[in-house]
Amino acid sequence: MTDVFGLSHKDASPAKDATPIQPVKHEQVVFCSDERSGLNAIIAIYSTALGPGLGGTRFYPYESEQAALADVLNLSRAMAYKNALAGLDLGGAKAVIIGDPAACKSEALLRAYGRFIQSLGGRYYTACDVGTYAEDMDIVARESSYVVGRTPEHGGAGDSSILTSFGVFQGMRAATEHVYGTSSLNGRRVGVEGLGKVGHRLVDHLVEDGAEVVVCDVSEQAVERVRQRHPSVEVVADTAALTAADIDVYAPCALGGSLDDATVPQLKAKIVCGAANNQLAHPDVEKQLAERGILYAPDYLVNSGGVIQVADEIEGFDMARARARAARIFDTTLKIFEMADVEGVPPGAAADRLAERRMSEVGRLRGIWLGR
């Protein structure tokens, strides 16, 4: 296995029997290393067509540098599409720090990482992701001006799940408008899988709008918190019970991959709309959903409220402005369902097309010379 960080310049040409590295479409991929602090990071900028690339920093004990590289390349591309659809003037990027955050996260490592971000001159803005928290971003920000997702004490946006759940709710309203002709969830039965930071807040929105809510979570504590706030909420044992339940909307808000060859045939809901990233276990699942007449609201569109919230820090955080921007997820979701119908493609493909169109049409304007 090639150790990317271990390569000297002399070693860097691929061995004859090595698998050829596929050319990437990314604008820039940067390997950052600081031996003393133990920093091994990769920053991938997929596109700056709409502005500086924004995407979080994942701190994770990858099995190999190849696994980390594959992850950061995929995640940075996904951020370009998410930011484009969210209407942000931001491109797509992401970073990974290789290692177990519990064992090797330190002030020196985070600050070394911050200096590498700073060295990119604003082409990359970072934020929190798996394994990194707002407090970590405060430390990274001591070395770099290009950090969002900081704590409110440092001008940050705070917990991004506030607008993530709000955005998912907007996407769900658009889906019910498309299917039932009304954007109200009043009287609909909604199944929420996962009652963490996003899921429990989504339940608040749903109950407030008059929906009947059915939930499940592997954590008894998470279930209890929701039951305390909303005694009317029905609890089922697990995901299998939830997908088989008599519900109108299924909202996956736990881990990715909850829609697969086993769950889709069971599903009674007419709509899937939730916060979890990568809900479809494989690309064919969207076709299976369409064949069963189930409307799928693309995950990266409806869960973009969080990135909208943290991106607002670049202008100086204002919750009212960020919330107004996240409310537009309703219109974008409706537009994508309409495009999907007209073009005869699944909503996921329509969402990709709309994102690509914006990157191309707005990105092209940089070619207009502004004079000196």
Ligand SMILES: NC(=O)c1ccc[n+]([C@@H]2O[C@H](COP(=O)([O-])OP(=O)(O)OC[C@H]3O[C@@H](n4cnc5c(N)ncnc54)[C@H](O)[C@@H]3O)[C@@H](O)[C@H]2O)c1
């Ligand atoms: N937090 C955000 O702002 C944000 C933004 C975009 C996307 N997302 C995505 O939304 C999802 C939820 O995020 P979160 O921040 O609420 O995470 P979280 O860790 O706070 O909550 C996840 C919850 O899911 C539960 N869970 C795990 N496995 C489960 C299972 N098999 N069945 C039922 N429940 C299960 C956990 O016990 C936990 O309560 C994740 O996929 C995340 O990537 C979150």
